[in-house]
Amino acid sequence: MVFPTSTAPPSWCLVVPVKLLAHAKTRLAGLAGARRAELALAFAADTITAALRCPRVVEVIAVSDDPRARELLTGLGATVVPDEPDAGLNPALAHGAAVASERRPACGVAALSADLPALRPDELARALDAAAGHRRAFVPDAAGVGTTLLAAAPRAPLEPAFGGRSRDRHRHQGAYELVLPGIDSVRRDVDTEADLAAALALGVGARTAAVLAELGGSPRPAEP
Ligand SMILES: Nc1nc2c(ncn2[C@@H]2O[C@H](COP(=O)(O)OP(=O)(O)OP(=O)(O)O)[C@@H](O)[C@H]2O)c(=O)[nH]1
């Protein structure tokens, strides 16, 4: 997207939900065994590292009660807030969005899945730039069933409806569906071993690559 020279591109505050690692990525238990929590944390860390490198992103707010996640993600530069009201994914996202709006009232707020280990900052910028023209907009996941990014303009309510077939839910709510070329890494969430193979083909971040290497694979890290 081209912005007039006198106008800065819109800035965004991202909200990234990270549930207790012991309960995360259960569909990867066969692959990761006892390292499943480690792998879930690596996904979140790579997602947030890429998000923080995106020039449109001024702050990443991780919503998590997991002590290991809180420590690592704070060290990466995220702002970490408690998982309130402790009522599941969408209430956690609404809480993070409220914190984001209070801290950054001039910014758009976008919820981003924590399981995007191949995420690239330039592709995230492309998606956020496309979202900027809309009150609410979303990116469907690679399978076309769920959602990986839900964005709201400054002062617009986020109204997250993630979980299961959230693509249909967000569409029926009236959020604009972003259908764009060149955002594969934003859409590539990883729930299953097949998803992970697809993410590896795109190139995963360093922390995911390291955990997979310890598990015996030979992943291809993403370009910096
Ligand atoms: N803070 C917070 N994040 C959540 C909660 N539930 C899910 N998430 C996050 O939402 C995203 C999607 O999570 P799910 O699909 O429910 O679970 P998952 O751990 O990815 O995978 P499965 O165990 O295979 O279902 C991930 O980033 C999770 O960390 C919650 O109650 N609180």
Ligand SMILES: C=C(OP(=O)(O)O)C(=O)O
């Ligand atoms: C929560 C979601 O993702 P998943 O369950 O696929 O991780 C979603 O797509 O709304």
